[in-house]
Amino acid sequence: TQPSTLPAALPVAGGAVPQVQNLPLDAYARATGLNLLPTVLSQGGQADDGLVRDWPQPSVDFQQNTSYAVQWFAFGAIAAIAWLVVLGGAIRRTRQRVDQQAQARMRARR
DSSP: OOOOOSSSSSSSGOOOOOOOOOOOOOHHHHTTTTOOOOOOOOOOGGGGGGOOOOOOOOOOOTTHHHHHHHHHHHHHHHHHHHHHHHHHHHHHHHHHHHHHHHHHHHHHHH
16 A cells, blocks of 8 residues: 655655645655745746646645545445345345255154
């Protein structure tokens, strides 16, 4: 699984790079020990230089996958219910078989 927060210090032992969806600059500064400026650089100048200037705003909604989570929990519930139905049928068949064998033994004793 991927961590949702940065570790206390970077780089992480083993060289693993943590993957986070939203990166708070203060947490990144603490983890790396870097002094970061809370600024955004913007390209100015002529519009004919081929650089894109109208960038879409990135999504900061980390709850955008809630519907997927609900979907997978529903699949899990359906699988659990199906397993219980199949298990119940197997138990019922086993009990019927045991009852039939017991009745056959009782008939054989008479």
